[in-house]
Amino acid sequence: MNKWRLPFLAVLCFVSESLFVDVWPKGDLYVHYFFVPRFFLVFLVFTAMHFGGTRAMGYGFIFGFLYDCVYTELLGVYAFAYTLIAYLAGKAMKWFHQNWFIASLLSLLSIVLLDSYVYGIQLLIGRTDWSFSVFWDRRLWPTLLLNVAFLLVFSYPLERRLAKIRRFEQEE
Amino acid sequence: MPQLFGNKRLIFLLVSIVILVMLIGFSLRSREELTWPEQFVKDTVGFVQLLFGKPAQEIAGFFENVSDLRRTYKENELLKARLEEYAALETEVEALRQENERLRALLDKKESLRDFVSIQATVIGRNPDRWRETIIINKGEQHGVKKDMAVITPAGLVGKVQHASQFTSTVQLLSALDQNNRISAYIQGKENVFGLIEGYDEKRRELLLGEIPIDAKVEKRQKVLTSGLGGVFPKGLPIGEVTEVKPDQYGLTKVVYVKPFANLYDIDDVMIVKRTIDAALQEKEEAK
Numbered sequence: 001m002n003k004w005r006l007p008f009l010a011v012l013c014f015v016s017e018s019l020f021v022d023v024w025p026k027g028d029l030y031v032h033y034f035f036v037p038r039f040f041l042v043f044l045v046f047t048a049m050h051f052g053g054t055r056a057m058g059y060g061f062i063f064g065f066l067y068d069c070v071y072t073e074l075l076g077v078y079a080f081a082y083t084l085i086a087y088l089a090g091k092a093m094k095w096f097h098q099n100w101f102i103a104s105l106l107s108l109l110s111i112v113l114l115d116s117y118v119y120g121i122q123l124l125i126g127r128t129d130w131s132f133s134v135f136w137d138r139r140l141w142p143t144l145l146l147n148v149a150f151l152l153v154f155s156y157p158l159e160r161r162l163a164k165i166r167r168f169e170q171e172e
Numbered sequence: 173m174p175q176l177f178g179n180k181r182l183i184f185l186l187v188s189i190v191i192l193v194m195l196i197g198f199s200l201r202s203r204e205e206l207t208w209p210e211q212f213v214k215d216t217v218g219f220v221q222l223l224f225g226k227p228a229q230e231i232a233g234f235f236e237n238v239s240d241l242r243r244t245y246k247e248n249e250l251l252k253a254r255l256e257e258y259a260a261l262e263t264e265v266e267a268l269r270q271e272n273e274r275l276r277a278l279l280d281k282k283e284s285l286r287d288f289v290s291i292q293a294t295v296i297g298r299n300p301d302r303w304r305e306t307i308i309i310n311k312g313e314q315h316g317v318k319k320d321m322a323v324i325t326p327a328g329l330v331g332k333v334q335h336a337s338q339f340t341s342t343v344q345l346l347s348a349l350d351q352n353n354r355i356s357a358y359i360q361g362k363e364n365v366f367g368l369i370e371g372y373d374e375k376r377r378e379l380l381l382g383e384i385p386i387d388a389k390v391e392k393r394q395k396v397l398t399s400g401l402g403g404v405f406p407k408g409l410p411i412g413e414v415t416e417v418k419p420d421q422y423g424l425t426k427v428v429y430v431k432p433f434a435n436l437y438d439i440d441d442v443m444i445v446k447r448t449i450d451a452a453l454q455e456k457e458e459a460k
Binding site for chain 1: 185188189191192195196198199200206210213214217218220221224225228229231232295297298299300301302303304306308334335342350377435437438
């Protein structure tokens with residue numbers, strides 16, 4: 001039972017991204033600005049903090065691949081990025097104190113990293129002709145804003161939840 | 173600062189980048205259908221999404237209903253006014269339909285490009301990163317959905333099926349149309365003008381209808397419908413309304429801006445449209 005707690009949380013974060021976009025009211029705001037939920041990435045960074053980089057990399061690879069398969073149909077892009085970010089987050093956590101505030105900052109940093117990287121790929125394969133400033137205004141800022149809001153509400157509960165799961169697993 | 177990557181890891185990273193480039197190349201080829209592992213993954217995730225999605229959508233639906241209630245009175249007035257128009261229109265449609273049937277019987281021509289059957293489907297997910305606007309629906313090949321079929325809402329065309337898995341499919345919305353996925357359409361008038369829906373103007377939120385002969389007469393507010401030529405779209409699905417006509421950049425053809433009837437963003441339930449003439453043709457071929 002206990003070993004399913006973390007995967008369940010991962011699935012929840014993964015699915016909630018798509019659901020969030022689905023139930024978000026489709027007004028002008030939605031059309032003009034791209035609020036991209038990156039809940040799973042936040043989960044990944046927090047997991048790297050609690051369970052170490054290796055385990056987070058596993059999650060990153062599997063769910064990144066799911067993301068590629070199901071949503072973007074551009075294989076490898078997210079699988080690669082999530083794995084790399086999990087690795088870097090695992091490394092970074094060794095330098096810093098384990099603390100949910102640091103993890104939140106690191107998540108935001110990884111969001112910037114991930115979104116710029118995906119933008120770069122889209123530019124390379126010619127699916128977008130946005131200049132960087134357009135990308136900055138219409139995508140990066142709104143995305144950061146949304147995820148800051150998410151972190152404000154959920155970073156602490158997520159942190160507690162993960163700490164609890166870790167305790168459960170250690171007891172076994 | 174401790175070393176970020178060891179030697180072995182650096183090589184591993186480089187190899188993964190090579191694999192990444194290869195995989196992107198693989199997925200960029202215009203593929204007829206997805207490989208079975210992809211289909212399997214899609215269906216499985218689709219199922220999980222359905223599990224979580226139902227409650228979430230119901231909660232969201234409740235809030236939408238509340239805001240709908242506030243608009244009800246105004247809408248009701250408007251609808252009452254249109255109801256009389258509707259009654260007159262309906263008798264006319266009925267008369268025309270009967271006449272059409274009679275004429276068809278005379279010609280002994282049973283199937284037409286217009287006839288279609290539709291499959292109801294619900295949106296169960298969206299591409300969260302939205303670099304390409306796609307939606308995932310809960311019907312797949314097992315229900316008769318095939319690649320390139322038209323997807324409509326009651327208001328009009330919203331997109332086409334990009335890939336169909338066994339139990340789910342991905343729909344490419346008109347707002348994400350690219351050069352490789354053009355839709356044959358015509359402008360309804362005394363003389364129908366044919367063209368191709370080539371893309372989407374994001375700023376104006378309108379579709380671009382190109383390949384229109386420069387001497388064709390096109391006016392504002394004319395209706396644009398699917399032509400049923402090429403592909404598997406039936407004829408006569410409403411797309412939108414002409415808002416502006418411009419010569420293209422070389423001055424050889426015209427470009428027409430079309431405002432879509434359907435809201436291309438707010439989509440909950442859709443219908444996948446299957447042309448009946450294809451099934452009839454297939455049967456004939458099999459009979460031979």
